[in-house]
Amino acid sequence: MIRKLQLPLQTLSLVVGFMVWVILSSLMPFINEELKIPPGQVAWVTAIPVLLGSVLRIPIGYYTNKFGARWLFSISFLLLLAPVYFISQAASVTNLIIGGFFLGIGGAVFSIGVTSLPKYYPKEKHGIVNGIYGVGNIGTAVSTFFAPVIAKEIGWHSTVQLYMILLLLFAVLNFFFGDKHEQKVTTSVTEQIKGVYRNEKLWFLSLFYFITFGSFVAFTVYLPSFLVSHFGLEKVDAGMRTAGFIALATFLRPVGGWLGDRYNPLKVLMVVFGGLTLFGLVLSFSPTIELYTAGCLGIAICAGTGNGTIFKLVPLYFTKQAGIVNGIVSAMGGLGGFFPPLLLSILFSITGHYAIGFMALSEVALASLVLVFWMYYQENLQVAKTIVDNTGEAILITDARGIIQDVNPSFSKVTGYRKEEVLGKNPSILRSGRQDSAFYQRMWGEIKNQGFWQGEITNRRKNGEEYQQWLTISAIKDEAGELKYYAGMFTELRPVHAEMTP
Structure with a gap:
């Protein structure tokens, strides 16, 4: 009362x-x-x-x-x-x-x-x-x-x-x-x-x-x-x-x-x-x-x-x-x-x-x-x-030149790279070498024509371990239609074992 x-x-x-x-x-x-x-x-x-x-x-x-x-x-x-x-x-x-x-x-x-x-x-x-x-x-x-x-x-x-x-x-x-x-x-x-x-x-x-x-x-x-x-x-x-x-x-x-x-x-x-x-x-x-x-x-x-x-x-x-x-x-x-x-x-x-x-x-x-x-x-x-910081998917943002501007905590958890280690660098630091140049040409061609690409890809962690991930890359434009950023979102599928050779 x-x-x-x-x-x-x-x-x-x-x-x-x-x-x-x-x-x-x-x-x-x-x-x-x-x-x-x-x-x-x-x-x-x-x-x-x-x-x-x-x-x-x-x-x-x-x-x-x-x-x-x-x-x-x-x-x-x-x-x-x-x-x-x-x-x-x-x-x-x-x-x-x-x-x-x-x-x-x-x-x-x-x-x-x-x-x-x-x-x-x-x-x-x-x-x-x-x-x-x-x-x-x-x-x-x-x-x-x-x-x-x-x-x-x-x-x-x-x-x-x-x-x-x-x-x-x-x-x-x-x-x-x-x-x-x-x-x-x-x-x-x-x-x-x-x-x-x-x-x-x-x-x-x-x-x-x-x-x-x-x-x-x-x-x-x-x-x-x-x-x-x-x-x-x-x-x-x-x-x-x-x-x-x-x-x-x-x-x-x-x-x-x-x-x-x-x-x-x-x-x-x-x-x-x-x-x-x-x-x-x-x-x-x-x-x-x-x-x-x-x-x-x-x-x-x-x-x-x-x-x-x-x-x-x-x-x-x-x-x-x-x-x-x-x-x-x-x-x-x-x-x-x-x-x-x-x-x-x-x-x-x-x-x-x-x-x-x-x-x-x-x-x-x-x-x-x-x-x-x-x-x-x-x-x-x-x-x-x-x-972005609390989502389960790993996220990576680059500028129009492909230079990393930001990543979320899930990115660090999957790749082993701290945010400070990748800012200002190119996402190529994650490449495993299992995809050839033709693969990347097709991928960027789709992004240019459709605005996005998604598919399975093999990348490499900081410790050298390879892993499979499902990756989506989207082109982000401003109101004038000018390309400003690329956003990559990926989920780990499974590690790549040594016997999986190209």
Whole structure:
């Protein structure tokens, strides 16, 4: 029973964590009204919680594997009580920055669920499970929508204090209903990092999540103030529109996970980054409120879908180091939400508009699209190589000149030649001398006319022993019809004994 509770319990815990994480950005129009914060400092105040929320995800992912989600959620929520109360008493920008920095713990709890929950489900369901957990992002929409409404009635100081009740409640719920027997991973953090840091897939996934989750967080943080200052909307109206953006992106997260389970996740990411490239371009032209809304909704669709799909790929590529990899990837996503609002603010102060910032989103998304295509074709090549390496038949590949380019393990097993000994040489090193030149002329004539030849032939191993094999040689051409390679596939039939003389 406790195991079945983990998905809903951890998802609701993420909702609470994210509600707390965005307190400042949700209430900034009200806070700004009282404290009169300069525009340049508003960006810093709203972005600061994202910083610690990003960096902490790495150790939290690791310690979740070591101690379990029950302890990590409970401790995190108790630690958040102090900064939340401190912010409710804030009377200066400095107070907001200090308290906001520690609010980052609310965003860091994301690493707990993506590390813990896959332990309870088979791999083919990891995408949808992490996607459902990711719906906890809706916490940012809950705060963005309800906090301004409540603040309008009781003031922003009292509104902030209400969050302390939720934190205490969920600290208790996790302590009593969290899984005490969650599977633990005791591998040291140093060993886990050593096992992954040289793997380019880790850094590609980090970049992808930097774009998808980063754009989600950046728009969440920046939209309430931007819609008020740039389009002159009412504070509650801006909050509702931002909540709509968050809700759309959040509910598409499990859709992205489901698509990653059902189809090739890399193909899904191709569509995601193609969309982000297009919609970033639309926003860069500083459109009207109608076009701006359409562009933001497009960003929400792509970002939400991408967020779910990426965490389908993490457990596929990193089974033993999922905790630390989840931490690193999710940390990069958080940092993707930290820098864009600051960059937009700086660019606006220099140029008077946000076009360059949105164009940068479009171009980085385009670069990510190129990388996804590269990963997709590399993966296909790796699959083909795995098949070749594990097939029972011996395989030899030469270029058009007949120089050996590659062989598989079965080739070495049959012939006795190691791969390093034959690369760059001619297959004639295998000849036994039992076939005359007329035989080879007929064989190559068939290959030239028909594209392949197959038949029985006698060859010689490295140790001098002769053997019979069934050989198929195929000519491989490119799309233009130009000969590129010859592929030989053979199976040993029987050794040739000394009495078998020509």
